[in-house]
Amino acid sequence: MKILYFELRKEFIRKSFFFMMIILVIINFFWLEWDYHTNGGFTEDYVKVNASEKENKYYEELHQYLDGKLNAEKVSYVSEEYQRYHNLVSGDYSTEYDSSMHTGYAFGDYSLLTVHFYNPIKYLITYKELNDGLLEKAEENIRFFSDKNNKYEVEKNSFILEHYKNRNPLYFYETGGWKHLLSYDKSDLFILVLLIVGIIPTFSKEKKNAMEIIQITSAYGRKLYIPIKLIAHIFVAVWLELLFGIINYVVIHMQYGLSGTKMMLYSINEYRYTPLNISVIEFYLLEVLSKCIGFAIIAVILTMIARLIKNTYAAFIAMIGYTSVFLYFSGFNSGITFVENVLTLISPFSLLKLGELATSLKEIKFCGHFMTFHSFLYGVQATLIVILLCTMLVIEKRGK
Amino acid sequence: MIRSELYKVFIKQHLILFLFVFLFLNAAYHIVTGYDTTTVIRNSESYYTSFFDKYEGKITTEKTTQIKEEYKKLEKDTVNMLSNKLEKQAFESFYHVYLYESDSGSGYLTDTRGWESILCHDNINYLLAVFVVLLGVMLFSVEYENEMNIMIVSTCGRNRLTGCKIFIGIAGAIISASLFQIVHIMYLVSTIGLHHADYPLNTIEFYENSRYGISLGTALLFKFIVTILGCMLLVSFAMLMTVLLKRREICMVLAVLLVILPRMIFSNSSILYRIPWITPLLSANGFFWPDRYTHQIIDNQLKKVIVFQAIETKTMLIVLSMDIFLIVLSSYIVFGKFSNHRKSKYIKMTSKILPCLLICFCLTGCGEISEDKEVIIDGTLNAQINMTIGGNMYYIDQNENLVYCEDAKNNIIAITRNIIPLQQRITNIFVDAHYCYYLLEDDNSSNIIVRSVDLESFEDKLVYSAGSDNTEDFYGLRKDESNDADEILKNIATVNWFIVTDKVIYYQKNSAIYKCSKISGKQEIIAEAVSDDEVQYLKGVLHYTDAHGKKTSYNESAK
Numbered sequence: 005m006k007i008l009y010f011e012l013r014k015e016f017i018r019k020s021f022f023f024m025m026i027i028l029v030i031i032n033f034f035w036l037e038w039d040y041h042t043n044g045g046f047t048e049d050y051v052k053v054n055a056s057e058k059e060n061k062y063y064e065e066l067h068q069y070l071d072g073k074l075n076a077e078k079v080s081y082v083s084e085e086y087q088r089y090h091n092l093v094s095g096d097y098s099t100e101y102d103s104s105m106h107t108g109y110a111f112g113d114y115s116l117l118t119v120h121f122y123n124p125i126k127y128l129i130t131y132k133e134l135n136d137g138l139l140e141k142a143e144e145n146i147r148f149f150s151d152k153n154n155k156y157e158v159e160k161n162s163f164i165l166e167h168y169k170n171r172n173p174l175y176f177y178e179t180g181g182w183k184h185l186l187s188y189d190k191s192d193l194f195i196l197v198l199l200i201v202g203i204i205p206t207f208s209k210e211k212k213n214a215m216e217i218i219q220i221t222s223a224y225g226r227k228l229y230i231p232i233k234l235i236a237h238i239f240v241a242v243w244l245e246l247l248f249g250i251i252n253y254v255v256i257h258m259q260y261g262l263s264g265t266k267m268m269l270y271s272i273n274e275y276r277y278t279p280l281n282i283s284v285i286e287f288y289l290l291e292v293l294s295k296c297i298g299f300a301i302i303a304v305i306l307t308m309i310a311r312l313i314k315n316t317y318a319a320f321i322a323m324i325g326y327t328s329v330f331l332y333f334s335g336f337n338s339g340i341t342f343v344e345n346v347l348t349l350i351s352p353f354s355l356l357k358l359g360e361l362a363t364s365l366k367e368i369k370f371c372g373h374f375m376t377f378h379s380f381l382y383g384v385q386a387t388l389i390v391i392l393l394c395t396m397l398v399i400e401k402r403g404k
Numbered sequence: 405m406i407r408s409e410l411y412k413v414f415i416k417q418h419l420i421l422f423l424f425v426f427l428f429l430n431a432a433y434h435i436v437t438g439y440d441t442t443t444v445i446r447n448s449e450s451y452y453t454s455f456f457d458k459y460e461g462k463i464t465t466e467k468t469t470q471i472k473e474e475y476k477k478l479e480k481d482t483v484n485m486l487s488n489k490l491e492k493q494a495f496e497s498f499y500h501v502y503l504y505e506s507d508s509g510s511g512y513l514t515d516t517r518g519w520e521s522i523l524c525h526d527n528i529n530y531l532l533a534v535f536v537v538l539l540g541v542m543l544f545s546v547e548y549e550n551e552m553n554i555m556i557v558s559t560c561g562r563n564r565l566t567g568c569k570i571f572i573g574i575a576g577a578i579i580s581a582s583l584f585q586i587v588h589i590m591y592l593v594s595t596i597g598l599h600h601a602d603y604p605l606n607t608i609e610f611y612e613n614s615r616y617g618i619s620l621g622t623a624l625l626f627k628f629i630v631t632i633l634g635c636m637l638l639v640s641f642a643m644l645m646t647v648l649l650k651r652r653e654i655c656m657v658l659a660v661l662l663v664i665l666p667r668m669i670f671s672n673s674s675i676l677y678r679i680p681w682i683t684p685l686l687s688a689n690g691f692f693w694p695d696r697y698t699h700q701i702i703d704n705q706l707k708k709v710i711v712f713q714a715i716e717t718k719t720m721l722i723v724l725s726m727d728i729f730l731i732v733l734s735s736y737i738v739f740g741k742f743s744n745h746r747k748s749k750y751i752k753m754t755s756k757i758l759p760c761l762l763i764c765f766c767l768t769g770c771g772e773i774s775e776d777k778e779v780i781i782d783g784t785l786n787a788q789i790n791m792t793i794g795g796n797m798y799y800i801d802q803n804e805n806l807v808y809c810e811d812a813k814n815n816i817i818a819i820t821r822n823i824i825p826l827q828q829r830i831t832n833i834f835v836d837a838h839y840c841y842y843l844l845e846d847d848n849s850s851n852i853i854v855r856s857v858d859l860e861s862f863e864d865k866l867v868y869s870a871g872s873d874n875t876e877d878f879y880g881l882r883k884d885e886s887n888d889a890d891e892i893l894k895n896i897a898t899v900n901w902f903i904v905t906d907k908v909i910y911y912q913k914n915s916a917i918y919k920c921s922k923i924s925g926k927q928e929i930i931a932e933a934v935s936d937d938e939v940q941y942l943k944g945v946l947h948y949t950d951a952h953g954k955k956t957s958y959n960e961s962a963k
Contacts, residue, residue, distance in 0.1 A: 020651050021654075024654055024657075024658070035668075035669055142823055152861050152862050153861065154863055157821070157863070189879065190668070190880075197657050201654050202653075205652075212549070212550075277824045315418070316653065317418075317538055320538075320653070321538075324534070331878060335875045335876025336875075337875070338872055338875060340866055340872065341866065341869045341871060344871065365824055
């Protein structure tokens with residue numbers, strides 16, 4: 005649509021905006037690199053970039069052998085190696101450099117094997133058994149709560165039975181890169197900055213150069229004046245999230261080598277109790293989609309602020325204030341009280357935190373029925389946006 | 405001309421209003437966040453300050469003798485009153501300060517909490533930063549947007565006008581930086597006090613290894629001046645970006661990013677203080693921090709690793725000189741650009757290249773007890789691990805972290821039926837005719853959670869929670885202060901017992917009884933120095949035994 009293109013050209017398809025965007029993309033890239041060089045690669049005991057050549061070599065060799073679908077041979081190899089090192093470090097062992105050790109030190113070998121291979125593989129092997137235990141409890145609960153006529157608990161346990169069944173993660177890959185990708189949120193700040201830069205002058209400029217009155221009073225402009233701006237801002241918000249989503253994936257893939265894209269999300273220990281039965285790559289795409297929706301809603305609210313406050317500086321302060329306050333509200337996503345849940349639900353920034361919400365099953369009781377928190381969050385946000393848009397429409401009509 | 409420029413910015417653009425609002429928010433922020441203190445001192449503030457009132461000043465032989473006598477006196481005191489406990493705890497904290505000052509400190513005793521609040525943190529005052537950015541942008545943006553700049557910068561008045569604007573920007577930055585800092589200082593002076601500014605800097609334990617032999621007052625003055633310098637640099641950059649980019653929205657956002665990005669990226673590192681930039685000047689304190697260490701296992705050995713390297717005097721002077729140079733350079737470029745000096749090819753070139761270079765530097769049981777029914781609880785620890793009511797025994801399986809009920813026929817039913825394991829531990833249960841209440845505790849927090857299970861429908865509901873911690877870190881700008889040892893010990897301590905009534909919950913932790921409102925969530929201490937004896941609740945009155953063995957009661961309706 006031409007009018008959409010013209011609207012985008014006013015504030016977004018401009019040299020200054022592209023200049024800012026490129027600067028922020030570069031800063032994002034440097035930030036990812038800085039993160040990787042100070043705390044990246046392995047986790048916990050070892051930082052890959054600071055590890056010695058021998059440590060890195062041992063780590064790579066083990067991954068080369070063990071990556072992929074686990075079989076009896078791989079599992080027994082890891083168990084035997086673990087037992088061997090465990091017996092070694094349980095007694096008297098030398099803390100001096102030993103060239104026969106893979107890392108150069110007995111405890112180094114033991115630590116690297118245990119933390120990065122034995123423990124994750126043990127987690128994968130024992131997952132099914134523990135999960136089956138949860139499913140048995142869920143089945144028992146369904147029978148129990150059906151007798152007690154407790155609809156909510158029956159629905160909740162049925163949901164668990166439905167979504168947690170048939171889980172048997174047997175693919176082993178390095179998960180550090182995926183954990184970092186799924187929890188990286190610094191690019192959200194840059195998207196917010198770009199949205200604020202583009203949205204602030206949307207209405208104030210046209211009021212200043214008297215174009216607003218011309219547009220509002222024209223037959224075509226009267227209907228589309230605000231809607232087209234909203235559409236343009238939503239378009240830019242979604243586009244920016246997709247851009248940064250791709251950049252983050254490419255950079256982290258170059259740093260960590262994100263292998264095992266088809267590995268299930270619950271193969272990562274932190275996501276052990278996630279209700280989502282999807283692969284890590286699918287979860288990342290879902291996260292990007294959730295953020296697109298979140299940023300679209302944020303763009304709509306920022307547009308409303310710019311519409312209501314025509315003074316550029318006051319609008320700037322109001323947007324920073326809104327961002328700070330609602331970002332703070334979204335920090336209550338692990339809360340359990342009514343007030344904490346309400347604050348989390350009304351904040352669109354909660355949609356940017358799928359990575360945190362998906363680590364476990366968080367539920368809401370709505371009219372006696374079970375709903376997952378995340379679905380309810382989408383519903384609440386959709387309702388709030390519709391109410392805000394209708395309110396704005398009413399104010400506009402009254403103003404005319 | 406200055407007057408008209410001031411009118412343009414402060415009155416027409418309403419900057420004066422922003423100033424008042426921001427100053428008010430700044431004051432509110434300092435009141436809400438308070439000053440540095442530990443949990444122990446907070447609980448025994450009056451005792452703690454009384455020791456300093458008695459022994460403040462240079463440590464002499466006479467004072468040493470008196471302090472040691474006081475120490476012996478309190479050690480021998482065996483009375484188990486809470487007030488005595490608090491006095492002992494306060495003296496222990498005071499004695500720690502005394503030991504530090506006499507061994508490796510300055511030899512002077514004083515309450516340094518006020519000084520610690522202002523000198524031991526490298527937080528940036530973001531309200532001040534945003535205000536200074538607004539000032540810098542407002543000065544030049546208006547003329548560019550209404551294209552008056554072409555008319556105003558005529559041959560006659562252009563130098564004077566530009567000079568006025570730059571002067572107002574710099575002066576405004578100095579005045580606003582001073583005002584914001586004075587608000588903070590005034591708050592500290594009126595609450596905890598900033599006494600003895602002439603004492604050496606190493607009077608504060610944080611600065612034990614500081615290489616600077618300056619006084620506390622000198623350190624504060626240095627911080628004051630460096631923050632002003634930071635604001636001057638920030639306003640210069642804001643003015644520079646406005647004359648170069650001419651778009652106020654982009655300038656405002658970029659200027660704020662210039663402040664927050666280095667902080668997010670470099671965080672606690674000393675690298676931040678080695679670059680001539682705005683952020684280290686606004687933090688200021690890091691310039692005279694001493695070396696800071698942590699311990700890590702490297703090559704299978706426990707080694708001391710430096711996490712913050714003290715800034716050498718030479719480096720500091722170089723950085724500050726470069727900052728002053730940058731202020732002068734940016735003001736010069738602003739002057740040349742806005743005044744439209746044609747012979748300034750050099751200025752035009754540097755004004756394009758320099759910002760790019762500078763930007764590249766930017767390398768963060770609900771049923772309620774009926775009041776008529778008497779409740780008797782054994783007040784000892786772990787007494788509520790199991791309860792027998794109506795022939796049914798309710799108990800906590802501590803391995804599985806679940807609550808079970810065993811009836812008279814030895815049938816066992818699970819009361820709590822969560823599938824996903826709970827993050828907190830179930831430590832106590834309380835059962836009445838209709839509900840089984842269970843209390844959850846977490847070692848990382850002193851907050852409790854009370855939930856109930858309806859014994860008919862087995863519906864699990866939240867009854868009370870003191871609230872969880874907010875996990876938002878604002879992209880690395882907000883750092884969690886780690887708990888002190890007393891806070892950690894308080895978190896680990898377990899609740900002895902709890903009772904749920906119509907509107908409130910009572911529980912005992914350590915030797916204090918707490919009352920929590922189910923409606924407002926407010927929590928208050930209603931009794932201290934309580935023994936572990938039996939507790940009774942009947943008709944709105946809680947009966948308990950104090951530390952002296954005396955039976956005491958608390959009447960809800962009397963409050």
